[in-house]
Amino acid sequence: MSVRAADLPLHAVSWLVWKILPGRAATKMAEFSHTEAGSGLDMLAATEETPRPELRARYFRHALDELRHARLFRERAGALASARSPQGRSRAQAVLEDGGYLASQGIRGSESLFRQLGELEFLAFVWVHEKRGAEQFDLYASLLRDDASTAAMFAEIARDERFHIAYSRAELDRYTKAGATHDVRWAVLRVRGRRAWQGWLRLTRDLGNAMAGLWLGLLYLLVIGPFSLVARATERPVGGILAAPPRAPAAERARGMA
Amino acid sequence: MSYVLGLSGLYHDSAAVLLHDGKVVAAAGEERFSRVKHDAGLPVLAARWCLQHAGIAAGDLTCVVWYEKPLRKFERILVTQVAQFPRSARAFRRSTFNWLTDKLWVKSSIVTELGVPPEKVLFSDHHQSHAASAFYASPFSEAAVLTVDGVGEWATTSLYRAGPGGLEPLAEILFPDSIGLVYSAFTAYLGFQVNDGEYKVMGMAAYGQPRYEAEVRRVLRLQADGAYDVDLDYVSYHWSAEDSFTPALARLLGPPRFPGAPFDPTTPEGQRYADIAASVQKVTEDALVGLAGWLHARTGLENLCLAGGVALNSVANRQLLLRGPFARLYVQPAAGDAGGAMGAALWAWHEVLGNPRAAEPVALSTPGLGQAWSDDAIGALLADLRVKHEAIDPEQVPERAAADLAEGKVLGWFQGRFEWGPRALGHRSILADPRRADMTDRINAKIKFREAFRPFAPSVRAGDEARYFDVPPGGELLAEWMLLVAPVRTAELPATTHADGTARLHVVRFEANPLFHSLLDTFGDATGHPVLLNTSFNLKGEPIVASPVQALATFFRSGLDALYLGSFRVEQSQVEG
Numbered sequence: 044m045s046v047r048a049a050d051l052p053l054h055a056v057s058w059l060v061w062k063i064l065p066g067r068a069a070t071k072m073a074e075f076s077h078t079e080a081g082s083g084l085d086m087l088a089a090t091e092e093t094p095r096p097e098l099r100a101r102y103f104r105h106a107l108d109e110l111r112h113a114r115l116f117r118e119r120a121g122a123l124a125s126a127r128s129p130q131g132r133s134r135a136q137a138v139l140e141d142g143g144y145l146a147s148q149g150i151r152g153s154e155s156l157f158r159q160l161g162e163l164e165f166l167a168f169v170w171v172h173e174k175r176g177a178e179q180f181d182l183y184a185s186l187l188r189d190d191a192s193t194a195a196m197f198a199e200i201a202r203d204e205r206f207h208i209a210y211s212r213a214e215l216d217r218y219t220k221a222g223a224t225h226d227v228r229w230a231v232l233r234v235r236g237r238r239a240w241q242g243w244l245r246l247t248r249d250l251g252n253a254m255a256g257l258w259l260g261l262l263y264l265l266v267i268g269p270f271s272l273v274a275r276a277t278e279r280p281v282g283g284i285l286a287a288p289p290r291a292p293a294a295e296r297a298r299g300m301a
Numbered sequence: 302m303s304y305v306l307g308l309s310g311l312y313h314d315s316a317a318v319l320l321h322d323g324k325v326v327a328a329a330g331e332e333r334f335s336r337v338k339h340d341a342g343l344p345v346l347a348a349r350w351c352l353q354h355a356g357i358a359a360g361d362l363t364c365v366v367w368y369e370k371p372l373r374k375f376e377r378i379l380v381t382q383v384a385q386f387p388r389s390a391r392a393f394r395r396s397t398f399n400w401l402t403d404k405l406w407v408k409s410s411i412v413t414e415l416g417v418p419p420e421k422v423l424f425s426d427h428h429q430s431h432a433a434s435a436f437y438a439s440p441f442s443e444a445a446v447l448t449v450d451g452v453g454e455w456a457t458t459s460l461y462r463a464g465p466g467g468l469e470p471l472a473e474i475l476f477p478d479s480i481g482l483v484y485s486a487f488t489a490y491l492g493f494q495v496n497d498g499e500y501k502v503m504g505m506a507a508y509g510q511p512r513y514e515a516e517v518r519r520v521l522r523l524q525a526d527g528a529y530d531v532d533l534d535y536v537s538y539h540w541s542a543e544d545s546f547t548p549a550l551a552r553l554l555g556p557p558r559f560p561g562a563p564f565d566p567t568t569p570e571g572q573r574y575a576d577i578a579a580s581v582q583k584v585t586e587d588a589l590v591g592l593a594g595w596l597h598a599r600t601g602l603e604n605l606c607l608a609g610g611v612a613l614n615s616v617a618n619r620q621l622l623l624r625g626p627f628a629r630l631y632v633q634p635a636a637g638d639a640g641g642a643m644g645a646a647l648w649a650w651h652e653v654l655g656n657p658r659a660a661e662p663v664a665l666s667t668p669g670l671g672q673a674w675s676d677d678a679i680g681a682l683l684a685d686l687r688v689k690h691e692a693i694d695p696e697q698v699p700e701r702a703a704a705d706l707a708e709g710k711v712l713g714w715f716q717g718r719f720e721w722g723p724r725a726l727g728h729r730s731i732l733a734d735p736r737r738a739d740m741t742d743r744i745n746a747k748i749k750f751r752e753a754f755r756p757f758a759p760s761v762r763a764g765d766e767a768r769y770f771d772v773p774p775g776g777e778l779l780a781e782w783m784l785l786v787a788p789v790r791t792a793e794l795p796a797t798t799h800a801d802g803t804a805r806l807h808v809v810r811f812e813a814n815p816l817f818h819s820l821l822d823t824f825g826d827a828t829g830h831p832v833l834l835n836t837s838f839n840l841k842g843e844p845i846v847a848s849p850v851q852a853l854a855t856f857f858r859s860g861l862d863a864l865y866l867g868s869f870r871v872e873q874s875q876v877e878g
Contacts, residue, residue, distance in 0.1 A: 083854075084336045091850050096685040103686050103850070107857055114858075121561060136560045137543075140494045153335075153345040153414070252398070259394045263386075267393065271386030282478045282530035284460070284595060287470035293652040297423040300408065301372035 054182065061186050068193075069135035072120035076113045077144040083109035088155035089165060098162075101210050105169070108203045115196050122192075163218060167230035170211035171238065177204035303654070304361055307646025308348060308411065309368040309430070309638055311404050313339045313496045314723075316639035317347035318670075319355055323650045325438075327351040328670035328721040330639050333847035339496060340844075343407070344642070345414045350672060352415075359416040366649040368641030369427035371407050373454035375400050377476060385540035392542035423653060425645040427453025428609070429468065431636075434644030435606035436463040437651060439631040440664035440778070445600040447592055450609030450637070451481035451496075458592065462600045467652045471599055477539040478530045480588050481611050483521045486536045486545040487581040491574055492558035495545060502578045503616050504755050507801035508566035509575030511583040516553050521584050527595030529588050564754055566800075585611070586620040597626035604629045608644070612636035613723065615779070615786045615805045622773040622785075629775040634668045634722030634782040643721075667813045668726045668782065671719030672847060679849050679867040688853065688871055695868045699816065702865050703823035706734050706833065711748055713838055713864035715852040716816050719845070724783040725837035726807060727760060727817030729845050729852070731861065733796065733834040735759050740796035740834055747860035751841040758783055759797035760807040762821040762831035769794060769832060770806050780808040796834050807835060 060067050086106035093099055117139060124135035138144060157165050184197035218227050290296060307318040310331065318328040327350070332338055334346035352359060378396050382389040403410075412419050425433070431448040446461035446468065457479035462469045484502070485495045493501045511517075520535045535553065538545040551557055558564070558574050565571040593605060605627035611617070612632045622630055633640055650656050676695070683690045693701055698716075705712055711733045720726045731748065733740045735757075745753050759769070766772050770787040772780060779785035786805045789798045797804050811818040825831025838852065839845045840859060846852045849866055856864045856871065864871040 087336075087850050087854055090686075091848060099682075099685040100687050103853070106854060110854060110858060125561075140560070153342075255398050256394050259397050260390065262397075263390055263393050267383050267386055270383045274380070274384045274386075282474070283524065283528040284472045284474055284526070287459070287472055290470065293467075293648070294655075297366070297425065297649065297653045299372075300370055300424055301376075 053179070057179075057182055057186055061183060066124075066134060069120050069123035070138055072116045072123060073135045073138035074144070076116035076120060076139065077141075079109050079116060080113035083107075083113060085156045089157040092155060092157045093162060095162065098214065105207055105210075108207070112200050112203070115200065119193060119196055163215075163223070163226060164230045164233060166211050166214045166218075167227070167234045170208060170215060171231060171234045173204050173207040173211065177201050177208060180204060303363045303650075304355060304357055305646045305650050305654070306348060306351060306362050306365045306415075307368065307430075307642040307644070307649070308344055308365060309641035309645065310340075310342060310344045311407060312638060313341050314635075314637055314639040315340050315342055315344040315347070316635065316642040317344045317351050318643040318646050319351035320646045320650055321355060323647075323656055325643065325646075325665065325670060327354040328635070328643060329672065329719070329847075330635070330721075330723075330844070332844040333671060333719060336844055336851070338842060338844045343410050343414060348415055354672070360418075362417060362421060363654065364421045364423050364649055365411055365415065365417050366423045366425055366645040366653075367407060367411065368425055368430040368638075368645040370424050370454050371404060373426070375405060377452075377455050381477070381539050389540040392540055395542045423649055425641075425648050427641065428456045428459035428473070429470070429648060430641040430644035431608035432459060432461050432463070432468050432606070432644065433648035433651075434633050434640040435608035435612070435631060435636070436461075436468060437647035437658065437662075438633040438643065438665040439604070439606050440662055441604040441606065441629070441631065442658070442660065442662055443602055444604035444606045444631070445593075445596045445602045445627065446606045446608070447589075447596055448609040449480050449589065449592070449607075449611040451485060452476045452479055457481065460592065460596050460599075462602070463606065465658065468648070471596075474528065477533060477536075479538075480521065480529065480585060481609065482538045482545070483531055483536065484581060484585055484611065484614075486520075486538060486550070487517075487577070489545045490550060490554070490557045491578055492560045492562060492564075494560070499610070500613065501752070501755065503582060503614055504799070505564065505575055505578040506582040506616070507575075507579075507756070507799045507803065508754065509572065509577070509579035511580040512576040513554060513580035514583055517577075517580045517584045519553065520550070521588060523584070523588055523591055527591035527593075529591070564752065566754070582614075582616060585614065586617045586624075589617050589621055590624045593621055593625040593627060603627060604631065606631045608632065608636050608640060610637040613784065615784050616803075618779055618784055619773060619776065619786050622776050627775070629778070631664070631778050632782065632784045633665060634720070634724065634726070634784070636784070637723070639722065664778065668720040668722060668724075669718040669728050669814065670721040671728075673718040674849050674867065676867045676869070679869055682849050682853075683866070683869060683871070686853065689874045690866075691870045693868050693870055698865060698868055699820040699823040701870060702732070702820055703827050705863055706732060706824055707827045709734060709737060710862035711740070711744060711860070713852060713856050713859075713861045713866075714817075714820075715838065715846065715849065715864065715866045717814075719847050722782065723837075723845075724758075724807075725835060725845055726783060727809060727814045727820075727835065729838040729847070730760075730817075731836045731838050732760075732820075733757075734828070735794040735797040735832055735834040736828070736830060738795040743860075744834075744836065749836070749839075749841055749859070754800075756799040756805070757797050757834045757836045758805045758807055759794055760809055760817070760821065760833050760835040762818060762825060763808050763810040765825070765831050766806065766808050769830075770804065772806070772808075777808070780806050781810065781813060783807040793830060794832060797832070 083106050090102040180197045180201040184194045187194040305320040315331040329347040331340040331344040331347045382393045428448045432446045443464040446463050448459045455475045456473040458474040460472045488498050523529045535550040537547050566575045714730045714732050720728050772787050776785045786803045789804050809818050821831045837845045
């Protein structure tokens with residue numbers, strides 16, 4: 044398999060994840076499971092919200108594919124994790140069980156993707172992301188030739204992705220034929236720009252989180268530490284059933300957050 | 302005309318509830334819209350739907366009530382972490398970050414997301430919201446109220462007397478002594494997810510005997526007066542963000558069960574886990590009975606309202622009725638944190654806005670308080686999706702479904718408004734014939750893809766429950782919300798009878814759900830048994846379906862034989878893309 048220079052970093056990272064780092068593959072599968080499930084939900088929302096009946100069925104089939112992929116990744120994560128050390132298993136399991144995983148990654152908000160983007164840009168989004176996904180999954184399948192089950196799973200998913208690429212491209216071409224060439228080009232550009240922007244946001248968020256962690260760690264050592272000496276001097280309050288403290292009238296209490 | 306919106310969230314099971322002149326007109330968990338199980342965010346989608354359902358704008362609301370006091374909760378977290386220095390370092394970093402960037406700004410978030418003026422945002426407190434959800438939704442004009450959960454601001458257990466004058470707090474037990482958190486610690490020890498797998502522990506307990514009761518009592522120490530405290534050497538929920546029990550618990554009881562490992566009660570290891578689950582369950586029941594005794598001695602009342610996550614423990618609810626001093630027990634369908642939204646709204650309506658309760662209060666009459674879809678909308682969707690379907694005369698739906706069920710088919714049942722609370726009560730259900738012994742394994746393995754040991758509940762037509770189940774007196778109101786376990790009197794319902802010969806029954810009154818009642822009627826006419834196996838319409842790890850699109854997506858990924866979607870019948874077939 045020949046590799047383009049631009050894809051070298053992806054190849055290097057993928058090789059590291061899938062071939063070298065112990066237990067990372069199971070965790071990665073668990074993360075993929077969430078991502079695919081999230082895509083499935085985006086597609087279900089698009090099924091509900093699109094005004095175009097002819098696209099509704101395609102979105103729905105696409106949603107079923109994504110949700111099936113989520114199940115495949117989940118099962119594969121479980122299988123790979125069970126072959127790992129307890130620590131490796133715990134990491135993958137923790138990701139699998141993290142219902143808020145997507146939210147913690149800044150993915151999915153209270154507005155559906157379809158509503159945020161509109162029909163044309165949503166189609167461009169599907170096309171760009173599925174194309175990228177198919178390339179990645181092809182790469183993973185080639186890297187995992189010696190693990191037949193995982194490679195077969197990636198190959199199956201990549202097949203589905205090709206259908207998703209084909210229908211979204213066909214829809215974009217339909218727009219182009221209808222004279223919206225400029226709009227389609229802009230939509231694809233905006234999606235690619237947004238992808239880069241979100242990558243930047245993720246990077247800065249991670250950086251911000253690391254900085255915040257550092258500052259909070261310092262605060263913990265320098266401020267909480269001395270306070271804890273005082274707290275230790277006071278005994279743990281007596282447990283058991285305690286009389287309820289007197290309360291202000293309800294209307295007064297309702298105003299405050301404390 | 303006055304509208305009050307109650308909200309709960311930012312921990313787990315966020316929800317929104319709308320009152321119109323004091324009556325609940327819309328109630329929904331955020332997870333039904335976001336599709337994130339136990340959604341821990343702000344219930345923006347649920348709240349917007351509530352407003353849309355009532356046809357009002359945020360400006361029309363009299364007030365919005367958040368279910369707890371954020372500052373007091375943050376205070377508890379900080380004080381606890383200071384006291385637990387230095388082992389609370391990770392938890393401090395994580396929780397302080399979450400609070401400073403998100404949870405402390407809940408008022409601003411509500412104002413921004415919903416467009417409500419800040420002066421209309423009010424705050425209840427956590428256990429008061431729970432207590433109000435149970436009492437004001439009950440048919441009792443006077444009752445003792447017990448709220449037991451993990452933790453609110455500081456309280457983990459609160460005891461009230463309630464009557465025409467409102468809720469009068471009597472006493473409380475404070476963090477870190479917590480029945481709910483100890484139960485969750487054992488949930489984690491037994492390999493299940495905290496705040497999700499507690500009911501699996503309850504299901505596992507049926508396979509065991511309380512052989513480890515003495516050991517569990519060393520963790521949760523019950524006192525003669527009904528009080529309890531926790532030996533903190535065994536738990537870590539007060540200082541750890543990741544774990545809830547310590548190695549000391551593993552030394553006391555043996556190695557914990559690994560998450561996802563198969564559970565086989567016929568092996569010695571499986572039996573040990575089942576015995577531990579049974580022991581935790583037994584000690585929890587004893588703790589609740591003790592608290593009920595304290596409350597009865599102080600109030601002398603006949604009725605008990607129970608709320609908080611522990612109130613969803615339907616096995617313990619039975620023990621409260623059998624061994625406790627109260628004659629009647631009431632729990633509202635969403636007794637966990639989601640119910641805090643309802644309680645906050647009801648508390649504000651009665652106690653802040655000063656609206657008196659009716660002299661003869663009427664209990665919440667139906668769990669169908671969520672979103673509904675018309676047959677027109679469903680028909681158009683099915684046509685657009687090119688899903689093969691059959692339109693049925695609405696009058697004939699129960700007859701056709703009953704015939705399918707009698708033939709041994711497993712059905713998806715999507716009818717009317719979705720349920721309030723975590724249980725499927727005949728609006729978004731998977732239904733099957735409970736007389737067939739193979740149904741349990743079939744549905745667990747091929748339809749819901751979940752653990753083989755988990756039982757299914759029976760729904761029975763009101764009036765017929767005594768024929769099949771030994772319902773304890775005073776538990777009638779609980780059985781309507783599937784919050785009571787009762788021994789099964791017959792061998793004719795093997796698919797809904799658990800390993801210990803009990804079932805978590807659901808009694809269906811006509812007024813609560815006419816269509817489902819009619820289905821039970823028709824199935825009863827055909828088979829002689831007006832009882833159906835009823836489990837939630839979802840797959841493992843997913844929220845119960847809310848919309849027709851979600852129902853179809855779940856249907857096509859499961860081994861269900863047919864789906865009754867409003868007045869349409871859908872069979873498994875390829876979806877054309």
